[in-house]
Amino acid sequence: MxxxxxxxxxxxxxxxxxxxNKDDDPKPGDKDPTDTTDTTSNVxxxxxxxxxxxxxxxxxxxxxxxxxxxxxEGIQALTSFGLLVDGEDDDEDPGVPNHLMKINKAIVAFAHGRISANQFGALPVALRTDDDDDDFESLQELFDEATGTYDWNAATEEFDYTDNSSDKIIFKYPTPETGTSNNTTLTFSNYSSVQVANPIDEEYTGDLPTSLDVELKLDGVTQVTYGFEVDYNSEGVPEKVETALFVNxxxxxxxxxxxxxxxxxxxxxxxxxxxxxxxxxxxxxxxxxxxxxxxxxxxxxxxxxxxxxxxxxxxxxxxxxxxxxxxxxxxxxxxxxxxxxxxxxxxxxxxxxxxxxxxxxxxxxxxxxxxxxxxxxxxxxxxxxxxxxxxxxxxxxxxxxxxxxxxxxxxxxxxxxxxxxxxxxxxxxxxxxxxxxxxxxxxxxxxxxxxxxx
Incomplete structure (x- = not known):
C-alpha cells in the first residue's frame, strides 16, 4: 500500500x-493553440x-x-509587525499573546511557501495550548489581559499602551518598520471560546478557541483579513474547522x-x-x-x-x-x-x-x-x-x-x-x-x- x-x-x-495563471485562459469552445488536429473532425x-x-x-x-x-503590501506589513515585536527589549513586554504572534507568523510563512495550505488551515487547532507562556490558565485570560491599543513610539522604539478597549487588541505601527508614521493598524477581535476537555494537554483546563477575527489596514485600506471558527465534540476533538485568509x-x-x-x-x-x-x-x-x-x-x-x-x-x-x-x-x-x-x-x-x-x-x-x-x-x-x-x-x-x-x-x-x-x-x-x-x-x-x- x-x-x-x-x-x-x-x-x-x-x-x-x-x-x-494565464492572462488569456481558454474558454470552453476556444481552440487550444497546441492542438494541431483537423478541426473538421472535432477529435x-x-x-x-x-x-x-x-x-x-x-x-x-x-x-x-x-x-x-x-x-x-499586506505581507510586507505583517513582516514589519513581526520585526518590531521581535526587536523589542526582552524586559519590555509588548503585550502580544504568543498565540496571536503564531497567527501572524503563520500567515507570513504560508505566503513564503514555508507551510502548506492544510497546515495553515489547522492553525486554530494548534492554538489550543501555548507552552511558551508562563503562568496562564486560559487563552481567554491572555486575550482579555492584552486588550487595548498599542502605538509604536519611534523615539523610544517601544509600544505605548492605552487601556481603551475590553474586546479588541489593536496595534498601530509603521510599514516599513523603519518608518516614523504609524500607517498600519492590526486588529484582533471577536475572540470566543468554549470549556471542554483538552485531549492534547490534560493539565490545561482552560478554554479552547472557537472564533477569532484579524484585520490589517495599511494607509486606511484593508490588505489582510483572517478568521476561523471551530466546533468541538464533548471530548474536545475538533469536528469542524473553517478558516479564511485574505491577502489582497x-x-x-x-x-x-x-x-x-x-x-x-x-x-x-x-x-x-x-x-x-x-x-x-x-x-x-x-x-x-x-x-x-x-x-x-x-x-x-x-x-x-x-x-x-x-x-x-x-x-x-x-x-x-x-x-x-x-x-x-x-x-x-x-x-x-x-x-x-x-x-x-x-x-x-x-x-x-x-x-x-x-x-x-x-x-x-x-x-x-x-x-x-x-x-x-x-x-x-x-x-x-x-x-x-x-x-x-x-x-x-x-x-x-x-x-x-x-x-x-x-x-x-x-x-x-x-x-x-x-x-x-x-x-x-x-x-x-x-x-x-x-x-x-x-x-x-x-x-x-x-x-x-x-
Missing amino acids: KQLLNLLLALAMVLTLSFC VKLTPEQNKELLQTIGVQFVNEMSAMQQT PFTLSVDLTNNKSKIGTGVDFSNGTKTLIATSVEFNGDFSDAAIEAAEEDEEKLKDVIHDANFSFTLLDLKMVADVDFANFYPKVYNLDTYYDDYDGNTDPKPDLEANAEKLEAALNNHVSLTTSYVSTGKIAAEVEWYTFVESEEYCCGTDYSIELGARMIFEDGSKVDLEDYLETGFGQLEGAINDLLDQISEDIGEDLEHIEF
Whole structure:
C-alpha cells in the first residue's frame, strides 16, 4: 500500500507544481493553440510532449503567482509587525499573546511557501495550548489581559499602551518598520471560546478557541483579513474547522471535517476571481470507536471502517480526480503476500508472487481510478493504468523477491508513458523557476533552502 500512496503522491506533486495563471485562459469552445488536429473532425488528441509543455507552462506561471504573493503590501506589513515585536527589549513586554504572534507568523510563512495550505488551515487547532507562556490558565485570560491599543513610539522604539478597549487588541505601527508614521493598524477581535476537555494537554483546563477575527489596514485600506471558527465534540476533538485568509488580492479558505462518518479537508486558493488551487480529500465510512476497535482485532474489518475515498485537485486549468472503492478493493489485497526472502535454511513456503501481483494489479485497475483533464476544454490530459511486477535482489545469503507497483499515463493519442519516466525529463524550465523562488525566499528569511531536482 505504501507504493500506491507514493505513486499517487508523485503524480500529485507534478500536478501540484503545475498550476498556472494565464492572462488569456481558454474558454470552453476556444481552440487550444497546441492542438494541431483537423478541426473538421472535432477529435482532439494531445501527445505526451504537448501535455508536458502545458504542464510546465502551468507550473512556471503558478510559481510566479506565489512569488507575487510574497510581495503584497499586506505581507510586507505583517513582516514589519513581526520585526518590531521581535526587536523589542526582552524586559519590555509588548503585550502580544504568543498565540496571536503564531497567527501572524503563520500567515507570513504560508505566503513564503514555508507551510502548506492544510497546515495553515489547522492553525486554530494548534492554538489550543501555548507552552511558551508562563503562568496562564486560559487563552481567554491572555486575550482579555492584552486588550487595548498599542502605538509604536519611534523615539523610544517601544509600544505605548492605552487601556481603551475590553474586546479588541489593536496595534498601530509603521510599514516599513523603519518608518516614523504609524500607517498600519492590526486588529484582533471577536475572540470566543468554549470549556471542554483538552485531549492534547490534560493539565490545561482552560478554554479552547472557537472564533477569532484579524484585520490589517495599511494607509486606511484593508490588505489582510483572517478568521476561523471551530466546533468541538464533548471530548474536545475538533469536528469542524473553517478558516479564511485574505491577502489582497489573494484568498485562501480551508475546511477540515472530522466526525464519525467523514474525515476530509478542502482548500480553495485564488487570486481575485481566478482559482489557483482547489483541493478536496474525503474518506467516508464508519469511524465510530466500535468499528475501529473491531478492525484492530480483525484486519479484514478495516473495509467496514473506510468505505470509499475520493480526491480532487483543480490547478487553474488542470484537474486531477481520484476515486478509491476501498470496501471492495481492500478485501482483495489485504492478505496478499508481497515479499519472500529465499535464504539458506528458510523453510517457509514460497508464495506465488506472480499470481499475487496479477491480483493486486486487477484490484487496482478495477477499484482505484485516477484521471487528469483540462477544466476549460474538458479534454483528458491522461488516465492512469496500474501495473505490477516481481523484482528480485540478490544479497550475501540469498535472494529477496518482492511485488513492485508502477503506473502508466495513457494520453489522448493512445500512447502510454511510464509515470516515473515521464517525471524524470522535460521539466527543466519548471525546475529553474521553483529554484529561483526558493532563492528569493532564502534571501527574505535569511536561511538557505535546498534546490529541488526532478
